[in-house]
Amino acid sequence: MSLVIEEVRGTLAKKEWNSYVQENENSTVFHRYEWGEAVVATYGNEYIYIVAREDGDVVGILPLGRSKSLLFGDYLCSVPFGVYGGIVANNQAIADKIDDYACQLANSLKVDYLEVRNQNPSGYERPDRDIYVTFKKPILDTPDENLKAIPRKQRAVVRKGIKKELSFSISKDVDTFYRLYSESVRNLGTPVFSKELFRNLLRFFPQDSFIMSVYDQEKPVCAVLTLLFKDQVLPYYGGGGYSARSVHGNDFMYWKLMEWACTEGYKVFDFGRSKVDTGAYSFKKNWGFEPAPLSYEYHLVGDTSIPDKSPLNPRIKPLIEVWKRMPLSFTNLIGPYVSRSLG
Template structure:
């Protein structure tokens, strides 16, 4: 029987979709049906779930969200607000059929372009951007062995946080997290995402997400919202207030998360995406993580060239510097409206 490509919706589709995603080695939490639900619940808009079937059996999937912005145009993305995306399929033939369908869909919708956030290159003859890398490390079941595996200089920094008597909590406390996270991204010159995005991630992934917060006494220093998928822990959104740096709060935070992960039975620590040449990238390398390039590929429809969304873009630098100096009350009010196009 021939392969049938279709778009699916609904409760039955969610269950069937997730069953396929969960058993596929190349799938990530961003491929789960609920990721699209969380994005749509926060920002509205369209989300397309493309399925390839043979004899009624799923052979491949591709989630696509549609984003519209004055800065970056009207585009389809796999996936919005996710660092990994792309086609998950049984074989290359199925993947090619899904890709052809997605390109025809982009043409028919009249978007500016289709952006696919692959972890590895598809090999398609298509423009791409190679400004991102990701970091992953296997962890063992013994916390002390994991601690010893941290490079000496970074281990010494973590020890400083331990000696200061910092503590941590695990919760769903979005308000404390958001207060710390929003200050952190403002200081980087980046508009903060809507608080509803974090609420919805926790709501749609109740057993696959949590917040770890570091305290100095009763004062929260820094906080990270992490995602759990298969055997990996992914610290996804994190940040801290001004005192976090001087008290080594962020270093202590990632160590406590790694310790929690190994004690809870997780075997992989996904340190996530960073832009090449940034402080975030260097920080992760200091922990002994090796970087792996990500391949973000584009099918251009109305656009003639790949959009440069990176804050490293020289045209963005003046805006970033201005944003850093804005009051937190202003950036927390305006930021969510600006950042919806940055996902």
């Protein structure tokens, strides 16, 4: 049997690619062909789909996006704007060949580095960054079981949200979501992504994405853009204004999403990535989720050390404090230009 590694494009490639993603137990929603399409449609980035074939059959894949900016240089990433990525292959020998191809590609393109966002360590001896964890938990059979599985203190907070008689909707309402999300990330000192990114995610994942919005009376207080993949529910981009705290809006929202996922037959609630010892990290632990380390690995080409784009970087922290105090209209205007390199 002969192994061929190539870069692919087009309708047929998309069908083959997604068929492999659907069948492989180690793939994620970020490996789907449409993720690259959404990124390219939003930012115009170069996106590279690497496929390994054995006697014509797909036996491994690696999606790579290329980003260029004055702030953070020129680099390849698997995958941009996703929290999971990396090689998906039938066996380690095939994965090794794909990895060799990707490293040679990074060298030939003379990028600064190749970043691979693995869920688990690859086993390759290269620099890595271990500041991120992810939170996943099985969804139990009934809503009552899921509510009782939430630790007592957090369950009490959820019940407070329920008693506030909040309501929710499931829609594709990007405008309402964006108003709430952009305020939330500004308050954290983070540049907001382009509204077009969210529009494109909903467009390229029409059956596998939606927005849940929570209302206090008729006022929207928080919202989350959710992705669906196989038997998993991923509340991916979420946030709300200060008013969400007073009515426990976020607690109510994530409970209603978990309840919805249970009744719809989903099996895994993926609470997503957080930095260790941050507010988001503590919030997810309070729900009874246990952190699992993520392994982000780097093949350095032009750079001599791992880039640090994290808000925990002492050089970035002062900028975060300034950003928090800026008017929302201003951060919404310039944020998308800054954040395109942060994905």
